Amino acid sequence: MSILFRKLERKVYMEPQKADELGGLQADALRNFITKENALSVYEVENKLIDIERILAAIAGMRDNVQEVDYATFDSNLLEEFEIKTKKIKGDTADDEVNNLHIDLIDLTAKQVCLLASSIQKDGNLMRILKKKIGREITEGLKKGYLNKNKINEKLLPKLAKYAQSGC
Amino acid sequence: MNLVPKNALTVLDSLGQDVFSLTGYAHPTRPTFAEEIMPAKKFRRSYEWVVYPDSSTVIKRGRIFSGSWVIHHEIRPYLKKEDNLDLIIDETNASSVDEFFPALDIAELSTSEEKGSDIDRLTFVSEKVKEIFCDGESEIFKAGMDSIFSQRLDSMINYFGVLTLKALSNLLSYRQTNIELLSETMRTVGRNADIKTKNLRFRLLIEGLNHTSAIIRDSASLGLYDMEDPQAIPYLEDAISREKYDSLKNDYGQIIEDLGAC
Numbered sequence: 001m002s003i004l005f006r007k008l009e010r011k012v013y014m015e016p017q018k019a020d021e022l023g024g025l026q027a028d029a030l031r032n033f034i035t036k037e038n039a040l041s042v043y044e045v046e047n048k049l050i051d052i053e054r055i056l057a058a059i060a061g062m063r064d065n066v067q068e069v070d071y072a073t074f075d076s077n078l079l080e081e082f083e084i085k086t087k088k089i090k091g092d093t094a095d096d097e098v099n100n101l102h103i104d105l106i107d108l109t110a111k112q113v114c115l116l117a118s119s120i121q122k123d124g125n126l127m128r129i130l131k132k133k134i135g136r137e138i139t140e141g142l143k144k145g146y147l148n149k150n151k152i153n154e155k156l157l158p159k160l161a162k163y164a165q166s167g168c
Numbered sequence: 169m170n171l172v173p174k175n176a177l178t179v180l181d182s183l184g185q186d187v188f189s190l191t192g193y194a195h196p197t198r199p200t201f202a203e204e205i206m207p208a209k210k211f212r213r214s215y216e217w218v219v220y221p222d223s224s225t226v227i228k229r230g231r232i233f234s235g236s237w238v239i240h241h242e243i244r245p246y247l248k249k250e251d252n253l254d255l256i257i258d259e260t261n262a263s264s265v266d267e268f269f270p271a272l273d274i275a276e277l278s279t280s281e282e283k284g285s286d287i288d289r290l291t292f293v294s295e296k297v298k299e300i301f302c303d304g305e306s307e308i309f310k311a312g313m314d315s316i317f318s319q320r321l322d323s324m325i326n327y328f329g330v331l332t333l334k335a336l337s338n339l340l341s342y343r344q345t346n347i348e349l350l351s352e353t354m355r356t357v358g359r360n361a362d363i364k365t366k367n368l369r370f371r372l373l374i375e376g377l378n379h380t381s382a383i384i385r386d387s388a389s390l391g392l393y394d395m396e397d398p399q400a401i402p403y404l405e406d407a408i409s410r411e412k413y414d415s416l417k418n419d420y421g422q423i424i425e426d427l428g429a430c
Contacts, residue, residue: 017414126415
């Protein structure tokens with residue numbers, strides 16, 4: 001068993017109490033699960049060999065702005081339960097080790113996506129890391145060499161200076 | 169002596185070095201356009217040279233974003249006989265965007281009654297903001313990525329300050345406004361760096377905390393966080409007491425903790 005990590009556009013789209021009000025998964029929740037060629041991108045965090053924060057920094061390093069990251073973690077058993085196929089595909093972040101954790105959930109049907117989203121909402125963890133921590137994680141990653149500066153979004157680099165300076 | 173330029177590009181060459189990108193070409197029946205964009209400005213101000221097919225008239229016109237064109241200069245080579253084109257600019261009909269929309273005196277606007285011209289400007293700005301919202305409908309927003317919508321809105325705040333925020337406040341209370349665009353607006357307002365409108369932007373975000381949509385409340389709280397102003401803390405505490413969703417309460421709490429730590 002391992003833990004899977006999925007970056008969310010916004011966790012507010014899958015607010016659990018809203019689902020209770022509507023009597024089921026709200027349609028907006030699917031905005032966090034927009035497929036490309038019937039595939040969804042996730043990272044597999046086996047036995048916590050790598051910190052979630054490092055994955056967050058790698059993902060945030062691809063953005064234009066230092067901004068909070070919303071994400072979900074969930075049990076990989078869900079994939080078996082919903083007969084979801086996977087394919088190991090190297091990620092394209094600035095952190096090579098994180099890239100090796102990337103897998104695609106493939107050949108997804110709309111029903112599988114709904115079941116997965118619903119289960120993540122119910123049993124998974126919906127989390128948010130605010131931008132100050134994200135900024136610090138990226139600068140730390142660059143300092144320690146986890147993150148390849150050449151692969152970091154050019155627009156982001158000049159915005160990182162303030163996070164390298166203070167503890168706030 | 170034939171003083172009429174043979175084609176549009178000849179005219180443009182004569183007009184100087186400011187024209188650095190050309191769109192179109194000398195066409196026998198249609199006007200030719202050359203675009204000049206002022207990169208130093210944060211807002212997109214475009215100038216365009218329009219050369220009529222027979223080169224009888226050249227017009228320099230400008231506009232902000234995709235607003236109405238305002239004619240700056242009109243040159244009529246046929247009507248003038250000198251070869252120095254600088255001398256034949258018709259200044260009598262010239263007007264500029266700056267004349268129409270001078271920099272606003274924020275202090276005056278916020279303390280005095282609106283005058284007729286201010287109302288005109290508010291109408292203009294409201295229309296521009298609506299236009300930006302209308303264009304934004306077709307845009308797909310990605311977390312952490314710049315959007316054309318937010319860049320245009322940011323420019324509007326920088327240039328039209330108070331008036332833009334008034335227009336946005338109206339849209340915030342209008343029930344049919346697109347929630348995603350309002351949400352993006354909250355983030356843009358929070359990230360904007362214009363010091364003159366800081367208080368108004370802060371107030372707009374506080375207003376956003378009371379919105380009926382959880383998506384807007386969430387964005388407003390993040391907008392306040394982006395402003396990095398600990399004065400938001402009591403408002404966020406108040407918001408926690410009203411908030412019906414537990415996860416949003418936690419998110420507000422996280423922001424309060426972070427704002428209080430600095």
